Amino acid sequence: MTWTLAIGERCYSSWSLRGWLLFDAFGLPVETVHAPLYTEDFARVLADFSPARTVPAAKLGDTVIWDSLALAEELASRHPDAGHWPVEPKLRAAARSMAAEMHSGFTALRSHCAMNLHTAYRDVPVPAGVQADLDRIERLWSQADGWLFGSYCAADAFFAPVAMRIAGHDLPVSTQARTYVRKHLEHPSLRRWAALGRATDPVLAEYDRDWPQTAWPEA
Numbered sequence: 001m002t003w004t005l006a007i008g009e010r011c012y013s014s015w016s017l018r019g020w021l022l023f024d025a026f027g028l029p030v031e032t033v034h035a036p037l038y039t040e041d042f043a044r045v046l047a048d049f050s051p052a053r054t055v056p057a058a059k060l061g062d063t064v065i066w067d068s069l070a071l072a073e074e075l076a077s078r079h080p081d082a083g084h085w086p087v088e089p090k091l092r093a094a095a096r097s098m099a100a101e102m103h104s105g106f107t108a109l110r111s112h113c114a115m116n117l118h119t120a121y122r123d124v125p126v127p128a129g130v131q132a133d134l135d136r137i138e139r140l141w142s143q144a145d146g147w148l149f150g151s152y153c154a155a156d157a158f159f160a161p162v163a164m165r166i167a168g169h170d171l172p173v174s175t176q177a178r179t180y181v182r183k184h185l186e187h188p189s190l191r192r193w194a195a196l197g198r199a200t201d202p203v204l205a206e207y208d209r210d211w212p213q214t215a216w217p218e219a
């Protein structure tokens with residue numbers, strides 16, 4: 001039996017990207033069903049994933065997981081060798097903390113700079129709240145030597161859409177943070193997700209901004 005994952009539009013749904021990476025980047029098979037954001041079909045698709053009301057929502061038989069952090073933990077429990085968390089307890093605790101902090105925070109950055117894999121912007125203003133979020137992200141990423149904890153883990157999957165926000169808005173970050181963003185741009189799962197999204201997603205006007213547009217950074 002294979003997991004089914006309800007996702008929104010790949011170019012825009014950052015939580016869907018996290019959920020899908022928790023399968024694809026860890027070698028776990030998953031089938032996707034599309035729940036189109038901002039349409040009546042969204043609720044119709046999610047009716048099969050009750051009581052989920054957001055994407056991602058995962059289903060295996062009559063088991064449903066309707067939150068990305070719960071998905072990370074449940075997949076890690078069910079597939080202990082997949083590598084969702086570092087094995088070393090101190091690193092594992094830090095990785096879980098990072099994923100949880102991302103899951104519950106960075107609201108200024110998230111609301112100012114939506115993930116948009118169709119369109120990249122430049123000369124984006126950086127209000128104080130967004131700068132504070134970037135400062136915190138720099139602090140958390142400062143230990144990264146390659147991926148955050150050596151091998152790609154769930155904390156990296158949680159920060160993948162943050163990296164896409166920084167890349168797609170050309171936000172001012174350190175050279176080290178840029179290197180980490182580039183690792184995400186080059187990750188095979190991320191590249192496949194972005195290519196599929198760009199090929200199949202409509203451009204959603206809700207995500208248009210007045211900032212000057214630029215080419216999406218090449219991986």
Ligand SMILES: N[C@@H](CCC(=O)N[C@@H](CS)C(=O)NCC(=O)O)C(=O)O
Nearest residue numbers: 013014015016054055056067068069
């Ligand atoms: N806490 C949830 C957040 C999921 C979420 O907010 N997903 C958005 C799409 S990126 C959604 O489904 N929005 C539709 C809605 O809220 O009606 C998680 O971690 O999975």
